[in-house]
Amino acid sequence: MANRLGHRHDGSVSEIVSKRSSRNAKLAKIPLGIAGRAAVGFGRKLAGGDKQEINAELNQKAAEQLFAVLGELKGGAMKFGQALSVFEAAVPEEFGEHYREALTKLQSAAPPMPTAAVHRQLDQQLGTGWRQRFREFDDNPTASASIGQVHKAEWSDGRIVAVKVQYPGADEALRADLKTLNRMAGMMGAIIPGADVKPILAEISERTEEELDYRIEGGHQRQFAKAFEGHPRFLVPKVVASAPKVIVTEWLDNATPVAKVISHGMEDPAGTLEQRNSVAALMGEFHFSSPTIAGLLHADPHPGNFMVMPDGRLAVIDYGACAPLPNGFPPILGQMVALAVEERFDELTELMTTNGWVIPGKTVSHQEIQDYLRPFTDPIKTETFHFTRKWMQRVAGKATDLTNQDMMKTARALQLPAEYVMIFRVLGGSIGICAQLDAELPFMKLMQDWVPGYKEYRTAS
Known part of the structure; x- marks a missing residue:
């Protein structure tokens, strides 16, 4: 240098x-x-x-x-x-x-x-x-x-x-x-x-x-680095110094950006299938596990913030946007997924209504909830799921189809509680990257392992 x-x-x-x-x-x-x-x-x-x-x-x-x-x-x-x-x-x-x-x-x-x-x-x-x-x-x-x-x-x-x-x-x-x-x-x-x-x-x-304020980012990154120190699958660069407008962290040598993995996959899907599936699984595990391990959710999921190290570990950078989840994911999230998996939509509708997912004064039937959620539930129907651009396009198309009056009517009765906004932003971003990778990963296993409420709710019911 x-x-x-x-x-x-x-x-x-x-x-x-x-x-x-x-x-x-x-x-x-x-x-x-x-x-x-x-x-x-x-x-x-x-x-x-x-x-x-x-x-x-x-x-x-x-x-x-x-x-x-x-x-x-x-x-x-x-x-x-x-x-x-x-x-x-x-x-x-x-x-x-x-x-x-x-x-x-x-x-x-x-x-x-x-x-x-x-x-x-x-x-x-x-x-x-x-x-x-x-x-x-x-x-x-x-x-x-x-x-x-x-x-x-x-x-x-x-x-x-x-x-x-x-x-x-x-x-x-x-x-x-x-x-x-x-x-x-x-x-x-x-x-x-x-x-x-x-x-x-x-x-x-x-x-x-x-x-x-890079001091806040430095605090987030220090918390992640301490929690994931020595982890066999993840690397968080340590913070060396931080000030309001400057932050110094350890350099990552010979790291391959996930964006490069995506572009290579588009050029030669067969040749990089194993690597793309591995990267997607690592990103999924990092996002699902970090609230439990670090008490924080990395909330800036775009490919520029993730890199693959020569030893296969996933390196994660840029901790400016993080959501504090000191007790892990809210258990209601796991409960909702458990009910959706078993198609107990009457109970799911009641759970959503009593926990602020339905706008006060509005009512929705369990059939309306079932119809509304149908386009989004593919990843929770099987132990592994193949995220593709075609699937993503189909889901996005249905979600934004203004000609579907029933879908729009249900959407207007629902709201996302404030404490779930960042969680769903990260979940949506992670799924978007998985679709760019054209990858298959054990989505439900990650949910079962790291989201409280899922196993307990199914067992209790």
Whole structure:
């Protein structure tokens, strides 16, 4: 690693401020551009143009504009894009590869910040003598994310470390982006099939302040690292140092990103079947077991946060978004699954009603609950389940089918209690990645082993 502890002034504050001031203008152009193209497309259809061809062209241009802006702006825009990326498998094939490619790019790609800005952040966060804490520091970032970028360095004790530095003004940009994106939620939901946009934005907005303070992330990661230390299947890098806008963790050598496993699987499904199934099983076990083992749920499930080590262990990074579950998963979750498995929908309906899953004043019958849940229950009907893009597309299509009045009527009577929002976000994201991997895994065994209430409720009943 080259020694890069010297200064290099290749950026200015005015340049950063200028870029930040154009954020809302760029985001605001998205709905205007889509509306304008839709009007032109409508005119072409009236003139006798091929409707399917025109729709495909409009979808492609809409996707290209949306994701190009999300990726360029970092901040809340890119964080939203990363959250959407796990639902890439739900995008119907007729919408083409432009959605898939654009969503996947948002998992780890963003333009780097100037070196001078990196050094200023390190001065402010680690002290002006920060260079003495490193033997070497590479000014060229190795990765970028929604609110920060990562540099490889050597700590004073000889350890190779990853230094995540928050972008200057990331806090203001993140809040501004989320405010603008929330206003555009309805439009974006219409052009991104398979993703429920509003809850994703609501959850990101709610956890904004936590993710902006890397000391909170450092605390989460320390808790995970201690709980999983020496684990034969998982690796959590230890935290070396943390400040509000800088966090230093152990470096992962020769790690293969899960995104690469996914892309290789798409190119050669037969050749990587064993690895894809193994990765999916490890991700499932990590998410299901971590509340019991660590008292926390890693709540940022996109492929950029998971890597496969040469010895087969799954390495997990980025602990900015975590949900505290000190007593593990709520037992009611296991009870609901047990009732759904045995198709005791009358008891399930009563359980949901008395525990806040049905909106007060609304009523639903057990037949309505049974019909509503039918598209989602495939993974709990067998000991193992093969998650595929076709299955994901079918489920997402039924869940968002506005022409199914009965389904919509039931949906309007139901609500997700606040304490389950993050759990279902992680569950949905994990399933999305399993579908991208085209993997088969023992989903029900994970549920039985790690979710309290399932075994007990079935035995007691």
